[in-house]
Amino acid sequence: MKVRVKFAKEGAMKFVGHLDIMRYFQKAIRRAGIDIAYSEGFSPHMIMSFANPLGVGLTSEGEYFDMQLCTAFPSGELVRRLNDTMVEGMRVISAVQVPDGKAGKAMSLVEAADYRIAFRESQPLPDDWRTRFTAFMERPSMVICKKTKKGEKEMDIRPLVYAWHFEDDAVFMRVSSGSSDNLRPEYLMEAFFEAEGLALEPSALMIHRMEIYADLGTEGRHDFRSLEALGQIIE
Amino acid sequence: MRKLALNDEILLQIEKPARYIGNEVNSVIKDADKVDIRFCMCFPDVYEIGMSHLGIQILYDMFNQKENVWCERVYSPWPDMDKILRDRQIPLFALESQDPVRDFDFLGITIQYEMCYTNILQILDLSGIPLRAVNRTWEDPVVIGGGPCAYNPEPIAPFFDLFYIGEGETVYFDLLDLYREARAGQWSRRDFLIRAGQIPGLYAPSLYETTYHEDGTIASFRPAEDGLPAVIEKQAVEDMSDTYYPEKPVIPFIKATQDRVVLEIQRGCIRGCRFCQAGMLYRPLRERNLDFLKDKALKMLDSTGHEEISLSSLSSSDYSRLPELVNFLIDECDRRGVNISLPSLRIDAFSLEVMEKIQDIRKSSLTFAPEAGSQRLRDVINKGLTEEVILDGAGKAFAGGWNRVKLYFMLGLPTETEEDQKAIAWLAEKIAERYYDIPKEQRKGKCQIVVSTSFFVPKPSTPFQWAPMCRKEEFLDRAAVVRREIHGQLNQKSIKYNWHEADVSVLEGIFARGDRRMADVIQYAYEHGAIFDAWSEYYDQARWDASFAACGVDPDFYVCRTRADDEIFPWDFIDAGVTREFLLREWKRAGQEKVTENCRHTCSGCGAKKYKGGVCYEGQSEVC
Numbered sequence: 001m002k003v004r005v006k007f008a009k010e011g012a013m014k015f016v017g018h019l020d021i022m023r024y025f026q027k028a029i030r031r032a033g034i035d036i037a038y039s040e041g042f043s044p045h046m047i048m049s050f051a052n053p054l055g056v057g058l059t060s061e062g063e064y065f066d067m068q069l070c071t072a073f074p075s076g077e078l079v080r081r082l083n084d085t086m087v088e089g090m091r092v093i094s095a096v097q098v099p100d101g102k103a104g105k106a107m108s109l110v111e112a113a114d115y116r117i118a119f120r121e122s123q124p125l126p127d128d129w130r131t132r133f134t135a136f137m138e139r140p141s142m143v144i145c146k147k148t149k150k151g152e153k154e155m156d157i158r159p160l161v162y163a164w165h166f167e168d169d170a171v172f173m174r175v176s177s178g179s180s181d182n183l184r185p186e187y188l189m190e191a192f193f194e195a196e197g198l199a200l201e202p203s204a205l206m207i208h209r210m211e212i213y214a215d216l217g218t219e220g221r222h223d224f225r226s227l228e229a230l231g232q233i234i235e
Numbered sequence: 236m237r238k239l240a241l242n243d244e245i246l247l248q249i250e251k252p253a254r255y256i257g258n259e260v261n262s263v264i265k266d267a268d269k270v271d272i273r274f275c276m277c278f279p280d281v282y283e284i285g286m287s288h289l290g291i292q293i294l295y296d297m298f299n300q301k302e303n304v305w306c307e308r309v310y311s312p313w314p315d316m317d318k319i320l321r322d323r324q325i326p327l328f329a330l331e332s333q334d335p336v337r338d339f340d341f342l343g344i345t346i347q348y349e350m351c352y353t354n355i356l357q358i359l360d361l362s363g364i365p366l367r368a369v370n371r372t373w374e375d376p377v378v379i380g381g382g383p384c385a386y387n388p389e390p391i392a393p394f395f396d397l398f399y400i401g402e403g404e405t406v407y408f409d410l411l412d413l414y415r416e417a418r419a420g421q422w423s424r425r426d427f428l429i430r431a432g433q434i435p436g437l438y439a440p441s442l443y444e445t446t447y448h449e450d451g452t453i454a455s456f457r458p459a460e461d462g463l464p465a466v467i468e469k470q471a472v473e474d475m476s477d478t479y480y481p482e483k484p485v486i487p488f489i490k491a492t493q494d495r496v497v498l499e500i501q502r503g504c505i506r507g508c509r510f511c512q513a514g515m516l517y518r519p520l521r522e523r524n525l526d527f528l529k530d531k532a533l534k535m536l537d538s539t540g541h542e543e544i545s546l547s548s549l550s551s552s553d554y555s556r557l558p559e560l561v562n563f564l565i566d567e568c569d570r571r572g573v574n575i576s577l578p579s580l581r582i583d584a585f586s587l588e589v590m591e592k593i594q595d596i597r598k599s600s601l602t603f604a605p606e607a608g609s610q611r612l613r614d615v616i617n618k619g620l621t622e623e624v625i626l627d628g629a630g631k632a633f634a635g636g637w638n639r640v641k642l643y644f645m646l647g648l649p650t651e652t653e654e655d656q657k658a659i660a661w662l663a664e665k666i667a668e669r670y671y672d673i674p675k676e677q678r679k680g681k682c683q684i685v686v687s688t689s690f691f692v693p694k695p696s697t698p699f700q701w702a703p704m705c706r707k708e709e710f711l712d713r714a715a716v717v718r719r720e721i722h723g724q725l726n727q728k729s730i731k732y733n734w735h736e737a738d739v740s741v742l743e744g745i746f747a748r749g750d751r752r753m754a755d756v757i758q759y760a761y762e763h764g765a766i767f768d769a770w771s772e773y774y775d776q777a778r779w780d781a782s783f784a785a786c787g788v789d790p791d792f793y794v795c796r797t798r799a800d801d802e803i804f805p806w807d808f809i810d811a812g813v814t815r816e817f818l819l820r821e822w823k824r825a826g827q828e829k830v831t832e833n834c835r836h837t838c839s840g841c842g843a844k845k846y847k848g849g850v851c852y853e854g855q856s857e858v859c
Contacts, residue, residue, distance in 0.1 A: 012239055015252035016488045024488060027260070027540030030571070038572050042595040046572075057247045085540075087258050088237065120243070203247045 001069045002100060003078065004231045006093040008061040009054065013089030018053035024090070025065065032081040035071035051106035051212055051227060052113070052177060055184070060209035061091075062114070064227045066098065066106045075234045096231030110178035111215035112162060112224050115185040116208045118170040123204035130166060136192050137164060144191050157183055157191065162222065174224075177212065237264075240328040240335075249315045253488045254282035257308075257330030261483040261538065263295070264331055265305040272411055274298055274306040275329045275339040275376065279346070279354035280769065285310040286485070287493035289547060290345055290382065294403045296481035304411065307331040307339075308485075311354045312361065314767065320361050327361035336362040340414060342376040344395075346384035349746035350739060350769035352391055355380075356761040359394065366758060368396045368441050373424055377414065386469075386516055387695040387806035390746050390753035392440035396428060400809055401436045401470030402502075404478050409434050432463045436470035438809070439463070445751055445805075451792050453750065453803040468810045469516070473848040475502060476527040482534040486541070495543035495576065496535040500528060500560065504549035505834035505850055507841075509617045509825050510606070510645065512694035513549055515813050518841060520834060521849035525556050529563055536573060544568065545576040552581035553835075561589050582628035587635055600639035600685075601632050607648055608658030614828045615650050617821070622662065629666045633673055638682045640666055646713040646734070647691040647705040649825060656713050659686060660720035660730075667726035686721065687733045688714060690740035694747050696811040698821035701798040704744045706791075710737040738776045739768070745793040750805035753793075755786040814842035 009021065016024070026046055029036050038044035047068040054060050073081075078095040086092065102109070119125060126132070136142075142158040160176035160183040175183040185207055193200040214230060217223035239246070239256060246252040267273065276295055278285030285291070291308065298306035307329035312320060320327060326335040336342060342364070344355055359366050364375045371378070380388060381399040388398045399407070410431060417427040432439035442463055446454045457465060472478050484496070503520035504513070532544060544564065548554060561577070568575050575593045580586040582601055590599065605620050607613045613620060629640055644659050663684050670682040690710045693699045705713070714734040721732050746753065760782040767773040783790055798804070800819060807815070817840060824831060831839050834850045844851040 012237065012256040012258050015246050015256050017253070020253065020488045020490070023490065024260075026542065027486060030536075030540030030542070031260075031538065033537075043574070044572060056252070057243065085260070087260055089258065201244075203244045206243075 001072050001234075002066055002098050003069055003095050003234070004064060004066050004098045004106060004227060005078070005082070005095045006228045007063050007065075008059075008091040008093060009063055009089065010059045010061070010091070011089035013087070014057055014059045017056050018050070021054075022048075022050060022065075028082060028085050029067070031085040034067075034073065034078065034081060035069055037068040037070050049105075049107050052110045052182075054209060057203065058207045058209060061093065062209050062211035062226070064106050064212060072234060078234070094228055095234070096228060097234045098231040106227055108179070109214040109227060109230070110212055111176065112174055112213040112222075113177035114172065114174050114210040114213075116167060116170050116172050116210055117185055117189060118206045118208070120201075120204050120206060123201050124199075126198070129198075132196055133171070133192060136195060137161070142188070142191050142195075144187055146187070157188060161188065162224075172210075174213075238333060240333040241325070245319055245323075249319065250313060251282075251489055254310070254313070255316065255330070257333065259330075259488060260486040262308075262331055262485045263299045263305070265299075267305065267332060267334070270303050270305040271415060272304045272341070273334075273339045274304060274341045274343060274411075275309055275336050276306055277309045277336075277342060277344045277358055279311050279344055279351045279358055281313055281767075282310040282487070283489060283491045286487045286491040288345065288347065289493075289497050289499060290403065292481050292484045292497075293479055294343070294407070295485065296483070297404060297407070297479040300479070301408075305331075309336055309358065311351075311357060311767070314773070317357065317361070317766065326363050327358065337364055337375060339376045342378045343399075344378065344380050345382040346380050346391070347382050348769060349384060349390075349743045350774075352746060352757050353761045353765040353768055355391060355394060356758060357766045360761075367393050369393070371396065371424070373418075377427075379410075383512060383516060386512075386809055386811050387747065387749070387804075388438065388440060388809075389445075389751050389805040390749035390757065392751050393754045394758075395440060396424075397431055398438040398440065399436060399470075400438055400467050400811075402472050404472050405470040406434055406436050410437065429460050429463065432458075432460075435468055438467045443808070451789075453805060453807075456803065456805075456808055466808055466810050469812045471517075471519075471812065471846045471848075472502070472521065473846060475521040475848075476524040480527075480531055482531065483538040484535060486539050493545070494541070495545050496532070496539055496541045497545055497547050498528060498532050498535070499523070499547045500551065500554050500557075501548045503843075503849060505553055506550060506619065507617055507821075507831055507833060507839065508606070509615075509698040509821055510648065510691060510694075511549075512697050515697050515818075515841075516811055517549070518812050518834075518843035519846055519849035519851045520553070522554060522556075525559060528560055532564060533567065536567075536571060542572070543574040543576055545578065548579065550581070551577060551579050552583070552586065558585060565589075565592055582625075582632060584631065587628075587631055591635060599637070600641050600683075601629065601637055602641045602643070603628070604643040605662065606643065606645050607651075607655060608644060608660070608662050609655045611828055612648060612651060612655040612658075614830050615825050616645075616648055617825070617831055619830065619833065622665070625662070626665060626669055630669050633670050633678070633682070636679065638670065638679050640682070640684045642666075642684065642686045644686065644688045645691040646688045646717070647710055649691075649699060649702045651713070653716055656716040657720040659688070659717050660724055663721065663730045664724040664726055667724075667729045670729075671726065682729050684730045685733065686717070686730060687735075688717060689735040690737055692740055692744040692747055695804065695806040696809070696813065696818070698818050698825055700748070700804065700818065701800070701802075701822050703797045704741070704794045706794060707737040707741050710740065736771065739771075739774060741790070741794060742768070742779060745790050748793055748805070752786075752788055756782050756788050759786055812841075812843045812846065817841040 037047045051064040075095045082092040141156045143156050145152045146155045162174045164173040213224035298304045309329050377396045379397040380395045385398045428439040442460050444459045445456045448454045501522040503517040505520045606618045693702045
């Protein structure tokens with residue numbers, strides 16, 4: 001049975017990188033006594049895959065991995081067992097069964113993500129920054145230079161922002177995510193500060209990922225569904 | 236949420252921030268207001284190395300079992316963090332509470348190798364603790380050192396308030412009780428140290444005095460206060476199956492050097508290799524019983540979720556119930572998808588059979604540690620391994636499908652000649668020939684033999700404590716002899732040769748047998764930028780040369796001399812459990828190329844029998 005686990009990564013855990021989080025969950029699954037499936041071969045490994053790695057320094061309440069189980073557990077039992085062995089800052093939110101096939105491939109499904117971006121207190125902001133940000137977001141295109149392995153690449157990021165609004169002193173945005181057209185929200189904020197001639201301090205942004213989505217829409221229309229919503233509660 | 240000592244801006248600009256945040260699975264958080272002693276345990280090297288050390292895990296668990304004691308951890312900040320802490324004057328902090336180390340009652344430092352000495356000063360300095368014990372007050376923690384280098388604490392004596400000689404499971408709580416009494420009774424720090432120095436195994440270096448002869452050797456060493464012992468006796472656990480052992484070891488987030496469950500199956504060694512300090516210090520051999528080990532193994536696997544378990548001991552093959560233990564683990568680990576690793580196994584029919592079950596033969600290699608190339612020199616160092624055993628083991632392994640062999644040797648051993656050095660190449664060649672004796676259609680391509688040599692460093696409390704050590708140039712000449720001889724062998728293409736750095740080995744030798752005068756050199760080097768000397772990218776020979784010159788200390792005095800039989804050594808006041816008479820007897824037998832039998836075969840009267848346990852009493856319980 002294929003199970004999708006949704007978890008949060010907060011507090012000091014934002015300093016633990018993606019590969020180490022994978023190792024952390026492998027050990028947690030053993031501690032929790034969850035009967036996960038292993039690959040064949042001389043050095044078998046757990047059959048599990050993570051969706052869209054979160055960068056060091058970011059927090060999230062919308063992280064996912066899929067795992068293959070040998071024995072069925074009810075959703076509540078899975079969540080409880082994992083949470084009993086989590087450290088502060090790590091929290092399992094849900095565990096749902098997902099079908100085999102495309103809907104069961106967390107990694108390749110990712111098309112969008114929600115972020116909340118707040119500013120650290122030390123970051124100076126002009127009083128009219130909201131007005132200026134609103135005007136900035138009305139531009140039809142925003143071309144940035146993105147560093148890639150092969151050098152620099154020009155990229156228009158405006159079409160990759162699907163929605164945005166202010167949330168208290170923070171900015172909420174839904175952006176394109178996944179293996180193609182992945183938009184890191186800091187690129188957009190950096191572009192705004194640069195366009196306005198404002199200085200952005202290192203690590204001035206506090207970025208929180210809220211959810212990751214698949215896109216079930218057709219013919220150019222988006223129909224975003226959270227990865228969790230593609231599965232079913234295990235009774 | 237716990238508050239971190241460092242802000243995001245710092246943590247996001249340094250390498251591996253997870254080294255500094257604590258919060259690991261099985262780490263212990265207590266309410267600081269509800270404990271009366273806060274103990275900070277330190278391994279003075281980078282986090283990934285320090286977190287791999289079993290000793291700290293044992294003591295961390297032992298202390299934290301007490302409700303009124305909170306033991307936390309600290310490791311050496313990597314140079315990037317070191318710089319930030321200095322520039323911004325942020326005091327070094329413990330991982331769990333993130334509180335400054337200086338606010339603790341104790342700072343315990345495990346001293347596993349000599350090349351960490353400057354890192355000890357880094358820890359003290361970044362904590363804001365005066366480097367020299369004489370300058371400390373009750374505003375500072377009691378700084379106590381332990382571990383193998385504490386068996387000659389003199390080169391670093393001025394930096395410590397106390398040293399703990401022996402195994403940490405024994406007298407720590409006596410010290411903690413005394414500390415409570417001292418603080419409640421408002422004793423002076425000096426009075427506390429005088430009383431602490433009377434607890435068996437504890438050494439208060441500031442209360443002892445040394446005088447020297449004109450030739451630089453020690454004339455006398457004695458306590459400067461009444462009531463302090465002239466000899467400090469090593470403390471050892473009597474029953475290894477009735478003592479502290481963690482069931483929930485702390486699991487680092489980042490990959491540590493040892494990312495596995497470690498099961499210490501026994502302590503000590505029966506072999507008596509004359510160069511080996513651990514083999515002398517941890518006597519007598521004491522096995523843990525099978526039920527104890529099975530129980531701990533399962534509990535640790537359950538509480539950690541580690542994917543590997545490793546047996547730990549100096550010579551696992553000497554554990555009397557190894558087959559039962561290994562078969563139990565193979566069954567349990569198979570069910571749990573856990574791997575087993577078995578280091579320090581003798582290559583024989585049993586170990587080959589086990590390895591075939593637990594490893595991928597294609598990926599694994601066999602390891603032999605003959606330590607010396609010729610039988611003559613192996614007799615000198617009392618390494619019982621014969622050429623016949625090595626070739627037979629290699630032959631069996633080749634027949635079983637292995638084709639990779641690692642061989643470990645030392646260069647610069649006492650009495651070593653060019654013939655002995657060349658014999659390293661000849662032994663490698665014979666192993667290769669044994670492989671190519673197998674018919675071509677039955678073997679899997681070429682064999683690969685990797686020969687590695689390190690340089691011999693004489694250590695205190697071993698039979699070779701009297702021996703001279705080579706200078707850098709002599710070491711490198713010897714490595715060149717081996718390299719040339721390997722190139723001259725028929726199967727040289729199957730033999731790869733690596734040798735160790737010579738500079739560091741020489742400095743290690745100076746520290747190992749150094750005296751109190753060395754402390755000035757170490758402090759000078761530290762104050763001129765030396766840290767992480769165990770890391771070749773940070774080791775700077777020129778800086779050390781300058782430090783010796785500036786302090787007027789001659790390295791050759793410590794390196795090149797053959798010591799007289801009756802010379803007073805800086806570490807002579809420490810009774811490491813083996814008598815000086817035994818060590819001297821072994822030194823003489825080495826010169827005569829005479830082998831001494833292992834402890835199970837014949838007792839050689841080393842002195843460790845006084846510890847009332849282990850191999851010294853094996854098979855005698857029925858008789859008594």
